[in-house]
Amino acid sequence: MDTLIPKFVVLGIFLAAHGIATKMGWYHKKPSVDTITHFLGGLAVSAWVKDWWVAFALIIGWEFFEMMLVSKHWKAFRETPINKARDVLLGLLGYFIGVDML
Numbered sequence: 001m002d003t004l005i006p007k008f009v010v011l012g013i014f015l016a017a018h019g020i021a022t023k024m025g026w027y028h029k030k031p032s033v034d035t036i037t038h039f040l041g042g043l044a045v046s047a048w049v050k051d052w053w054v055a056f057a058l059i060i061g062w063e064f065f066e067m068m069l070v071s072k073h074w075k076a077f078r079e080t081p082i083n084k085a086r087d088v089l090l091g092l093l094g095y096f097i098g099v100d101m102l
Contacts, residue, residue, distance in 0.1 A: 007047035014043065035086065038091045038094070042059065042090065042091035042095040042096075043094040043102070045059065046097070046101075047098060047102040049095075052096075056092065059088055059091040059092060062091070063088060
């Protein structure tokens, strides 16, 4: 049971950061917040997924999911290819930092 506590703490921090950023509109006002949440998302993935291929697929899959969310009326996930690459790299960085610690 003790090993689950850090996993839930990391997941909670990620969800709280994302929730606060969304509620405060920081994703639109301060786009750099996106880098923090992708890093924290990678940490959260590392807490639960130990196979790096699966983690890679989840992190890449999230970026494709974001692209599917884009519509004419909802511009929240319109990002440049460089931003997408940065999001993936930060997610992977978070994953590789956390995978052996959590």
